Every structure is written in structure tokens, then in C-alpha cells.
Amino acid sequence: MTESDAPTDGVAIARDTDEQVSTAADAALRLANVDETTRNEALYAIAETLREHEADILEANAKDVAEAEAMLERGEYSEALVDRLKLDATKVESIAEMVESVAELDDPLGATQEARELDEGLELYRVAVPIGVVATVFESRPDALVQIAALALKSGNAVVLKGGSEAQESNRLLYDLIREATADFSTPDGWAQLIEAHEAVDRLLERDDEVDLVMPRGSSEFVSYIQDNTQIPVLGHTEGVCHVYVDEDADLDEAVDVAYDAKVQYPAVCNAVETLLVHEAVADSFLPPMVEQYEDAGVELRGDERVREVVDIDPATEDDWTTEYGDLELSIAVVDDVFAAIDHINTNSSKHTDSILTEDRETAETFMTGVDSASVFHNASTRFADGYRYGLGAEVGISTGKIHARGPVGLAGLTTYKYYLEGDGHLVATYAGEDAKPYTHRALDASWSPGRRSID
Template sequence: MDAVRLAAERARKSSYALSSISLESRNAALEAIAQALEANSQAIIEANQADLQAAAEMKIPAALIKRLKYGEEKIRESTTSIRSIMQQEDVVGKVIARTELDQDLILDKVSCPIGVIGVVFESRPDALVQISCLCLKSGNAVLLKGGSEAKRTNRILAELIEKAITAVDARFEGTVQLLSTREEFQSLLQHDDLIDLIIPRGSNELVKSIMESTRIPVMGHAAGICHTYVDKKADLAMAVKVCFDAKVQYPAVCNATETLLIHTDIAAQFLPLIVEEYRQAGVEMRGDERVQAICPMAAASEEDWSAEYNDMIIAIKIVDSLWAAIEHINKYSSHHTDAIITADEAAAEEFMADVDSSSTVWNASTRFADGYRYGLGAEVGISTNKTHARGPVGLEGLVIYKYKLRGKGQTVAEYSGKEAKQYTHRKLL
């Protein structure tokens, strides 16, 4: 039997054990991970430095190198996130609904783990920590494949996590496993009898490739093409501040704004303000003809409206109405996160209702679309799917449900025929 199949079987066995491990043990395992990161921070940083050096020699883009870095600050962020996850309410075993079918025949709808999850991610070692901890807390086993550019960092993190959690409870063995090569992950996609869900975090091409290569359900987003629309009734000072943050604060992530839409009535006032801010920050701007007539810049092509730059580049377009902005977004957006800046509450509500995205935002940066910022503790990724989970996927997105029926000897035959018993179907919860 090949190594990938064995790993998947170990994960499946672990997933069955996890369903009965107490919340206290799961939280103790999370604390053990946080302490392991703190105690071994120097070794982690040394491994990451080796990855960074190799990436620089390979001339990997600067934006990806920034995401690859995992130093003291990132380790602190990881441990803070882990302890935040520990404080989250338990999502396993919650009674979602309770129905009396008849006297002494009670049906519960109860949350339960999904089971075994395969996750592939690029560049960011902190994703390995987040995903592992979210899966552990929600009672799921996980098989991880990180990018080769982070192989040393991912390896030491996975080893530390496995050692930390199995020291707490031997039943955690197999809960977190790291796959080494792309070929191993491709092999994993064939084991649909053992893997319940695939979550890809990476490029559009990566996600599409996985969706086309497996019968396992895939949850994720193929791109992060986010928009910010500055309405005719926007506070311009607020708009400058928010639009700057949405592009510049961290451009290499999926929730950074890629296209700026501006209402024609305020374009002449607003454009010079935001263009100057972007120019000082080193943002490359590409505008349509009406934008160029106000502020000279490179011309935007049709391809720019559907581009995910993940870099200090932004496309800018003037629109004639709120509805024109909504239509543009619904046509070109990846349905990730889109924002409106306006003082008009009715316009904001219309925008948030009609824009078909997993997150819609009023008077705030698209960068807020994040599991930690949404109070989910952390996230395994952001889903643009319309089934099961949507938006930043935290603990609640990693559980499904099952039905538990409790009776006292009832049979279906008793509810058939002329003198049959009648169901009460009374909602208890």
C-alpha cells in the first residue's frame, strides 16, 4: 500500500477517535502547540530563513516572499490566534434543532465534525498552524500540503504540532499530517473513500486544477478579485483612508482591493486625492479613459477588470450610478469581498443586498474579510461557494450535522393503517 493511502487511513482512524475526545483535551492540545511554538521559535526562524534564502535565489516575486516570512512577529500572531481558538465555543455536539415526533420519540439535529480534510496552500507557513488548530478544535483530521518554497518551515511546524498533541493524548496520532510533494497531494485526490473535503488556498489555476482532478467536494475560492466603490455621497476623507488601506496595507492577499470604482459625480474631486496617496506609496495605477482624463496614468485593458494582482497595482474605473457599480462587480468579481463607501444608508443597503459576494462591506476596508477579524478565531480559508460554508471559514464551517433519534420501542407499523398513531412533529428547540 502506498504512503499516501496509509496516511489517509491514519487520518480516518484519527477522525473516529476525535469525535469522542473532550473539549478539555482538545484545548489542552492547542495550548501544547502554542507552547511548542514559543519554546522552539529560534529553530523555526532558522528553518524559515533557509526557505527565504532559497526563495530569493530562485527569484520568487517579492509579494510571495513577504507571505513566506515567518519570524518572531508571525509566531506571536500564531500563538495569539491559537489561544483565541481555545476561547471559542465548542462547535461539536451542539443540538441545532429538537423535534418531538411523538411522545417519547425525540429527534435531535446535532453538529459533528466533517471527518478528514485535505488542505493545499501556498507560501504562508502560518496557514499550516491556523488550519491544524482549527481542524483539531473542530474534531477533524487534516492532511496538509504546503508550497515547496516553505518546505523547511512547514516540516518543523508539522513535527512540533504532532509531538505536542500526541503528548497530550495518544489518540491525536494521525490528526495532523504533512504531505511532502505535489505528487502526493495529487494522489490524495483519488482517495475519495477516505477524504471528505478538500480546501485549496492558492492561485486561481491551483483551485481550478484541483476541482477538475477529484470527486471529493472542494471548498474554496478560485480568485480574490475585490472591489471598493466610492459613491457620490461618500465622505471623501474617509474614502481616501479606506481605499488606501484596502490596497496598500497588505496587497499580496486575497481580500485586498484590486479594482476601485468611483461615481462620476465626485470623480473630479476624489481622484486627485487618492491618486496622490497611491503614488506616494508606489502603487501602479491603470485607469479607463475618463479616469485618465482627470489624472494621467496607464490605460486599463479589459483584462484588468478581472485581474487579481496580489501586488501594488490597482485598476480604476468611473461609473455613472450605484447600479452600474453593482453590475460591474457582479460581472467581474470573484464573489469574495466588495465594499461601498457612502453616507447614504439606502444606497449601502442596496449594494450589500445586490452584490453577490461572500462578504459585502459598508464604509470599511475589504481587508476586514478575515476569520480572525470576524471573531472566528482564525480561518482555514475563504469560501465563495454557496453551499455549506461561505466567506471566512472558521470552526463553524468545519462541522456538518447528523440526526439522533431516541425512542422507546416505537415501530413504523404503529403509524400506518386506519387506527394509526399520529405524529406530533412538535418543535422543542
């Protein structure tokens, strides 16, 4: 159902949302048993359908971008949001390739994670299975809808999708194309659902009886709102207040290149650096060429007092250290040593991604074990924090929490597990009382298959 067809009163929206959630829940039970070959064929069909409808996708996206640019002129949208919204032919092709890369990943379902013999002929297996119904609420980037849907399909999960109103036309068309592409396969109808009304989100959050996981992508305030208004487990994708620390033992030429890439290569995304930290011993030699490169690229810079003793930039405020700019803006601070850098990051970061630039491996180890973030890098740009670059095929988001998944969440983050016990009339009474038989509790190098009885 599209927003133009949807009812406008809250009761009707809640009723229709309930129907969509229930349909997804029914589909999830059937999708969990769809074989890997069928799921992969459906994914390849999605990729081909996107390519065939490139012109339609760009036309729909152009409508969204035109409206967003009008909102930008009125000061209601940011430049970063508009940048994330835009698609072109190259982007459409990269989306199609992303879907194919998901199809080419190993099947996450049915894998035996652990096997143990409890006694002869009594064998316990822990096996990967889908989570069930996954709901996602995200903004701006229409390619996120395809990423999430592709990962859900590959991992056997039904998905409820809620994109931002700024990408409404793009999201509607992409959703319709995904449904069209998968209709001829054995994927259950209704495995993917699209909701649009704000009221539908509030109703969705009440459906802890059939929705198994909610994954919001947005600001910390938005994720907190979701967490505070649902009993469904929440896997939060929040802001990216990322840091690069230039150590006294850094290769300074390399450091300039990495720090530049981390900010300028694509400043609108959550893994772009927002704060640059510089060891006091290299501030005089590093900051002038670094600032020159940033300013040539149009980066608006702010620094603490120690930075401004070396280079002429605007002063930083306390709020700058916790701000995700999402644009060509950057705050810079000089720190005493690696421990001061760690303290600054753990105090101000969003626990997303942070990087140290140094040739001293002991210092790198101190930093990497001391910084409490989902991804911690050594001599690499923070922009590498991405599901595709990690080899996950794609990502549904980057979790800055610690349970149940952390960092870029790909297929593994969309699975849970069941315990399967294979026996042959075994009784608990045999292992109780004075004549109790002992358990063997022997680790097995084996994979579960239905009806398995014994291991040679």
C-alpha cells in the same frame, strides 16, 4: 515522513499516501470522541511549543526566504509570494496567539442545532459533529499550516496538509512541533498528516473513500484543477479580486483613508482591493488626492478613459478588471451610478469581498444586496474579511462558493451534523394504516444527551 526520506517513484508515493490517508481516517473516528478539555489543552500546548521554538522556526523560515528571494531574482517567484512567506518574532507570537484564540472559542461539537418531538417519548435531535478527514492544499504562508491544524483539532477533524515547496522548511518544522506538542494528550496519533510530493496530491484526490473534504487555497485555475480531478467535495478558496466603490454620497476624506488601507496596508493578501470604482459625480474631487496618496506609497495605477481624463495614470486593459495583483498595483474605473458599480463587480469579481463607501443607507442597501460576493461591506476596508477579525479564531480559507460554507471558514465550516433519534420501542407501524396515530412534530427547546427519553 519528510521529503528527503520519501520514495521518489510514483507507486511508492501512492502507497505511502494511502497509508497516511488511512491513518488519518482511523484517527478521525477517535478524535471525534476526544473531549473539549483535552482538545483545548492540546491547543494551548501547541501555542507554548511554538513560543519555545521561536528561534528554530525563524531559522527554518530564513532558509525558505533565501531560496524564494533567489527565485524572485530569476523571475520565477513574485514579490507577493515572498512577502507572504516571511516570518518574524512578532508573526510567530501572533500565530501562537491565534492558536490560543481557537482554544478559547466555544466547542463546535455536540451542539444541538434543532430538536423536535415526533411523538411522546420519540424525539429527534440534529447535532453538530466533525466532517471527518479534511485535506488542504495551500501555498506560501507557513502560518496557514498552523491555522488549519488548530481549527481541525478544535473541530475534531483529522487533517492532511500539503503546503507549497517554497515553504518546505518552515512547514516541516511547524508540523513536527504540532505533533510534538500534542503527543502527551489523548489526541490520536496520526490526526495530522503532512504530504509534500506533487504526486501525493494526485493520489490524495483519488481517495474519496476516506477523505471527506478538500480545501484548496490558490488561483482559480488551481481550484478548478482540483475540482476536475476528484470526486471528493471541494471547498474552494480562490483569488481575491476585491472592489471598493466610492459613491456620490461618500465622505470623501474617509473614502481616501479606507481605499488606501484596502490596498496599501498589506497588498499581498486575497482581501486587498484590486479595483477602485468611483461615481462620476465625485471623480474630479476624489481622484486627485487619492491618486497622490497611492503614488506616494508606490502603487502602480491603471485607469479607464474616464479616469485618465481627470488624472495622469497608465491605461487599464480588459484583463486588469479580472486580475488579482497581490502587489502594489490597482485598476480604477469611473461608473455612472451604484447600479453600474454592481454590474461591474458581478461581471469581474471573484465573489470574495467588496465594499461601498457612502453615507446614503438606501444606496448601501442596494449595493450590499445586489453584489453577489461572500462578504459585502459598508464604509469599511476589504481587509476586514478575515476569520480572526470576524471572531472565528482563525480560518482554513475563504470560500468564494456558496455551499457548504461561504466567506471565512472557521470552526462552523468544519462541522456537519447527525440526526439522533431517541425512542422507547416506537414502531413505524403505529403511524401507518387506517388507525394510524398522528405525529406531534412539536419543536422542542432541548439539547440532546445520550439516553434522553422525554422532556418535562
